[in-house]
Each structure stands twice: as structure tokens, then as C-alpha cells.
Amino acid sequence: xxxxxxxxxxxxxxxxxxxxxxxxxxxxGAASLQVSQPVVSRRVATLERTLGGQLLQRSTRSVxxxxxxxxxxxxxxxxxxxxxxxxxxxxxxxxxxxxxxLPLELGTAELARFSADATAxxxxxxxxxxxxSRRAQLLADDRTDLAVLPAAADVARWRVPLGLGSRExxxxxxxxSLRPGRGAGSPRLLWLLPEDDVxxxxxxxxxxxxxxxxxxxxxxxxxxxVAAVHRVxxxxxxxxxxxxxxxxxxxxxxxxxxxxxxxxRLLASSDPGRPATTDADLVELLGRLLTGPGxxxxxxxxxx
Amino acid sequence: MLAEERALREVRHDxxxxxxxxxxxxRDLRTGRELALxxxxxxxxASVVKVPLAAAVxxxxxxxxxxxxxxxxxxxTEEDRTPGPSGLSRFRxxxxxxxxxxxxxxxxxxxxxxxxxxxxxxxxxxxxxxxRRRGHVDVTVRHPIQALHDSxxxxxxxxxxHLALALAARAATGEGGSLVPQLDVSQANSxxxxxxxxxxxxxxxxxxxxAERLRALMGTNLLRQRLAPDLESDAARWSSKTGTFLTxxxxxxxxxxxxGQRFAIAVLSExxxxxxxxxxxxxxxxxxxxxxxxxxxxxx
Numbered sequence: 001x002x003x004x005x006x007x008x009x010x011x012x013x014x015x016x017x018x019x020x021x022x023x024x025x026x027x028x029g030a031a032s033l034q035v036s037q038p039v040v041s042r043r044v045a046t047l048e049r050t051l052g053g054q055l056l057q058r059s060t061r062s063v064x065x066x067x068x069x070x071x072x073x074x075x076x077x078x079x080x081x082x083x084x085x086x087x088x089x090x091x092x093x094x095x096x097x098x099x100x101x102l103p104l105e106l107g108t109a110e111l112a113r114f115s116a117d118a119t120a121x122x123x124x125x126x127x128x129x130x131x132x133s134r135r136a137q138l139l140a141d142d143r144t145d146l147a148v149l150p151a152a153a154d155v156a157r158w159r160v161p162l163g164l165g166s167r168e169x170x171x172x173x174x175x176x177s178l179r180p181g182r183g184a185g186s187p188r189l190l191w192l193l194p195e196d197d198v199x200x201x202x203x204x205x206x207x208x209x210x211x212x213x214x215x216x217x218x219x220x221x222x223x224x225x226v227a228a229v230h231r232v233x234x235x236x237x238x239x240x241x242x243x244x245x246x247x248x249x250x251x252x253x254x255x256x257x258x259x260x261x262x263x264x265r266l267l268a269s270s271d272p273g274r275p276a277t278t279d280a281d282l283v284e285l286l287g288r289l290l291t292g293p294g295x296x297x298x299x300x301x302x303x304x
Numbered sequence: 305m306l307a308e309e310r311a312l313r314e315v316r317h318d319x320x321x322x323x324x325x326x327x328x329x330x331r332d333l334r335t336g337r338e339l340a341l342x343x344x345x346x347x348x349x350a351s352v353v354k355v356p357l358a359a360a361v362x363x364x365x366x367x368x369x370x371x372x373x374x375x376x377x378x379x380x381t382e383e384d385r386t387p388g389p390s391g392l393s394r395f396r397x398x399x400x401x402x403x404x405x406x407x408x409x410x411x412x413x414x415x416x417x418x419x420x421x422x423x424x425x426x427x428x429x430x431x432x433x434x435x436r437r438r439g440h441v442d443v444t445v446r447h448p449i450q451a452l453h454d455s456x457x458x459x460x461x462x463x464x465x466h467l468a469l470a471l472a473a474r475a476a477t478g479e480g481g482s483l484v485p486q487l488d489v490s491q492a493n494s495x496x497x498x499x500x501x502x503x504x505x506x507x508x509x510x511x512x513x514x515a516e517r518l519r520a521l522m523g524t525n526l527l528r529q530r531l532a533p534d535l536e537s538d539a540a541r542w543s544s545k546t547g548t549f550l551t552x553x554x555x556x557x558x559x560x561x562x563x564g565q566r567f568a569i570a571v572l573s574e575x576x577x578x579x580x581x582x583x584x585x586x587x588x589x590x591x592x593x594x595x596x597x598x599x600x601x602x603x604x
Contacts, residue, residue: 171602171603174598174601174602176537176540179534179594181587181590181591182533182534182583182587182591208539211538212537212538212540258561
């Protein structure tokens with residue numbers, strides 16, 4: 001059997017063959033491809049030569065598939081369709097911005113500034129915002145190119161200390177002072193935001209709570225940042241957050257005493273073969289965005 | 305500081321609402337910083353006296369030419385018995401017991417009989433002498449526990465408890481004086497919250513074997529209804545001694561945190577409520593100690 005000697009010729013030949021079969025005529029098929037009829041005839045002949053057998057039964061009035069032609073038709077159709085899909089996808093993504101999934105707490109103004117700075121640095125970005133679990137899902141589904149994800153302190157690229165968002169700024173606070181007394185009314189609660197509802201933050205907090213005599217119910221998951229801030233304002237509760245986030249919410253902030261908790265993050269890429277660290281400018285801009293001016297933060301860590 | 309003043313004001317108010325007046329002293333043993341409420345007010349010590357007694361016994365036993373050893377045995381009979389709710393005071397038969405075990409009963413169970421047997425080895429005046437030698441001038445020991453039982457309550461009988469308490473609460477003559485001699489600070493074993501914190505600081509900073517032994521003994525305290533529920537946890541160890549007599553409710557001890565911070569806490573209180581069992585008063589005292597401790601701990 002003859003092998004495919006010059007694959008570059010195969011694609012126009014396949015397209016010509018398919019056009020003739022689908023239109024039922026060399027003339028109409030040629031018109032649909034916007035080439036002349038002799039060109040189509042030559043390409044079909046090329047395909048027949050390449051595949052080593054006659055594909056079409058030509059007569060004066062009509063064109064019909066041979067048995068061999070019918071046999072190879074589905075494969076030819078797949079080649080043409082795959083090529084069309086490739087062209088379409090390339091068209092769609094050519095010049096499209098880099099999609100990046102970011103945390104919810106970031107505000108419009110700072111995200112706009114970040115996007116503008118990224119463009120100036122040569123990368124257009126499209127920002128998606130969501131909770132950590134959904135950011136990871138976006139990445140898994142290939143609906144984003146990059147995602148900023150929670151990470152334990154030792155593997156995080158960016159680290160920001162967590163403290164207590166409260167009504168007023170203050171000195172470091174031991175959480176054990178939230179311990180309820182006998183016969184006292186409802187105790188103050190500590191709210192955990194979706195952004196920090198991850199094992200490397202939640203587990204040490206629960207351990208601290210149990211060791212220091214706080215009630216199990218005093219550590220709560222907040223449905224949203226707004227709900228947590230509402231409780232701080234109305235009930236004098238506390239919300240675990242960074243200094244910059246507390247400021248974004250119009251809250252004061254107190255460092256944690258006797259317990260070190262860190263909001264760690266890494267930059268994950270949808271392409272497992274290519275670490276998301278290739279664009280140094282973008283990484284630096286992200287670092288500036290994620291470690292706000294009020295945070296005593298640590299810069300670039302190890303992993304990406 | 306503002307937070308400290310506010311805490312003191314609120315604690316005073318909450319205690320008053322529970323029918324209590326109290327002297328409270330909380331001291332960070334590392335820095336010496338203190339938060340205090342009427343901490344120099346003298347009150348009868350009740351069973352808190354067992355702490356200075358135990359210190360004196362241990363110091364004496366350690367001294368050269370010690371008149372007794374901790375392993376010496378004593379025989380306890382019916383005549384030796386001082387009334388009380390626990391330990392040897394409840395024994396119904398003769399018992400032979402070593403001095404060191406008497407210390408455990410006196411501090412761990414607040415055993416009155418064990419305490420008075422120890423007072424026979426080291427009399428009240430000698431305990432006070434030891435205190436003065438170590439620089440503690442605000443704690444004075446004058447009598448054994450037995451003296452507390454020649455009180456109103458004993459004379460009126462057990463069925464007149466409410467009357468005894470009501471009379472005791474009204475017997476104050478001002479300046480710490482009382483018509484009830486056991487409640488009169490010039491006649492009773494007495495001390496101030498600050499004086500007791502000074503003694504605790506001494507016990508917790510001394511490297512001597514006596515101090516180490518005493519710290520361990522105070523950790524065995526089984527009476528944990530007053531301050532312990534608000535202070536102790538898996539991350540904080542509370543070693544203390546309580547004292548309860550007529551209208552008096554006291555506790556003095558040290559809270560040792562996992563992170564190494566240690567706080568000496570003494571609460572000496574007096575109630576105007578004529579009831580023996582007062583859960584609300586216990587809770588209010590615990591909450592007060594906790595509040596002052598927290599403010600001091602977080603204002604570092």
C-alpha cells in the first residue's frame with residue numbers, strides 16, 4: 001500500500017473530496033471551496049493516488065462514491081472537521097487575554113489598577129473572582145489559565161499574617177479571652193471566612209479552641225464577608241482576616257497572640273507542564289496585589 | 305490604661321451585683337506587672353492559711369537541725385480530730401500518717417485535722433516568723449483551724465446556719481473589725497490579696513526543694529468550683545488553695561500557661577448573701593479573676 005508521501009498535500013485533497021461528495025458535483029463543490037473545477041478534479045485525483053484507489057465513480061451527469069470511497073469517507077470527514085476546529089480555536093484565543101482566577105476580597109479599583117499595570121507590562125489579563133474551591137475548579141475545567149490558590153505557609157509563594165478584624169485597632173489579643181464564663185450570656189464568636197476555610201488554618205484554630213476552653217460553637221464559618229463584618233459591628237464578634245482586608249471592610253485589626261496563622265497562597269497554572277512563573281512581571285504585580293500595603297508580609301517563596 | 309480601668313470598674317460592679325466585695329490581685333510573674341482591686345484590704349484567710357503553714361513546715365523540715373522530718377509518722381486518734389468535710393476529719397478509726405502526707409491532705413483536700421496536726425509541729429507564731437523572715441508582712445497567722453469552730457455556727461447549731469450567716473454578715477464594725485472574732489482581722493489569721501500574691505511569687509520563683517514540693521502540692525487541689533472553671537484548660541494549669549468560712553470565699557493560686565507565662569491570682573471575698581452554697585457568687589468570682597487576667601495578659 002502506498003504511504004502518504006507529502007502530508008501537506010493531503011488536507012486540500014481531503015477538503016476537495018468532501019466538497020464534491022457533499023455537493024454531489026465537481027462544479028458545485030469547486031464553487032463552495034472558491035476554486036476552479038479543474039483544481040478540484042486534480043486534488044481528488046491526488047487523494048486517489050495517495051490512497052491508492054479510486055474514490056469516486058464519475059459519469060457525465062453525476063458523481064457517486066465507490067465502495068472504497070465510502071469506506072474512507074468518515075475518516076476524511078474527521079480530518080477536515082478537526083482542522084476546522086483547530087482554526088476556529090486558534091482564531092478565538094489569538095490575542096485573547098490571560099485568564100486569572102483571584103480571591104473575592106480584592107476591590108474593583110485595585111483590580112483595575114492591576115489589569116492596567118499588566119497590560120503595560122505586556123500581558124492583557126481577564127480577572128475572574130471566586131472562593132478558593134471554585135477557583136481550583138475553574139482551573140481544573142480549563143476555564144482559567146492561572147489561579148491564585150490557598151497554600152500552607154511552607155509551600156506558599158505569598159504569605160500574609162492573619163489576625164482579628166474587630167471594631168477597633170488594638171494590641172495583640174489572646175483568643176482565650178473569648179472563653180465563655182459560667183452563666184454568662186452568649187459569648188463572642190470568631191468568624192472564619194470562606195477564603196481561610198482551609199485545613200492549614202482551620203485545624204490549628206480548632207485545636208487552639210479546644211485546648212483553651214472555648215466552646216465548640218464559638219468558631220463559625222461565615223457565609224460571606226458581609227455577614228461576618230455585620231456580626232463584628234453589631235455583636236462585637238471577631239473575624240479572622242489580614243490587616244489589609246480588615247481595612248477594606250472598614251474594620252480595626254488586632255494581631256493574634258499565642259497563635260501564628262498565615263494566609264498563604266500559590267499561583268497555579270492550567271498547564272501542568274509549564275509552571276506559572278514564566279512571566280516575572282505578572283508575578284510581581286500579583287504579589288503586590290495580594291499582599292496589601294498594610295500587611296507585614298513576606299515576598300516570594302519557593303513553590304509556584 | 306483605659307482598658308484596665310474599665311475592667312476594674314466593671315468587675316467591681318459585677319461583684320456587687322452578686323452580693324460580693326472583694327480584694328483581687330493578679331500579677332504577671334515574669335514582668336511583675338499587676339492589676340489590682342482593693343488588693344491591700346485585709347480579710348480573715350480561712351483555709352488559705354494552709355499555704356503559709358505548708359511553706360513553714362517544708363522550710364523547717366529542710367533547715368539544718370530540723371526538729372522533724374517529712375517522713376516522720378504521727379498517730380491520729382478521735383481526740384485529734386478537727387471538724388471538717390474531708391480527709392482525716394472524716395476518718396472513723398485510728399490512723400498512722402507521715403508529715404508529708406498530712407501536707408497533701410491539708411492542701412489537696414483542705415483537711416482541717418491534718419492542718420491542725422501540722423500546726424502542732426509548727427505553731428501559728430512560728431509560721432508568721434517564717435513569713436516575716438522571707439519578707440512577707442501582709443499575711444499573719446494567729447490560730448489553728450480548731451479556733452474557727454468555736455464560732456457562731458457551732459454555738460447556734462447546724463439548723464441555725466442561715467441565722468449564723470446573716471448575723472456574721474451584719475457583725476462588721478468597720479476597718480476589718482467584727483463582733484465575730486474569727487471574722488475580725490486583728491484576731492484571726494489574716495492577709496491581703498497582694499500579700500498572698502507576694503507569697504505565691506516567692507513559692508514560684510524559689511529554687512529550693514520546699515518550693516518545688518509546695519508547687520506540686522498546690523496542683524493537687526481537688527476543690528475547683530471557684531476560680532478553676534474560668535481559668536484552667538488543657539493549655540493552662542491552675543494550682544491553688546481555696547478558703548471558705550461563713551461569709552468568706554477565697555482562692556489564691558498560680559495559672560501556668562503553655563507558652564510559659566505565669567500569673568499569680570488571689571481573690572479574697574466577702575458576701576452579704578446569707579447562704580452557704582452560692583453558685584452565682586462562685587461564678588462571679590471566677591469571671592472577675594478571668595477578666596483581670598485577660599486584660600493583663602493582652603496588655604503586654
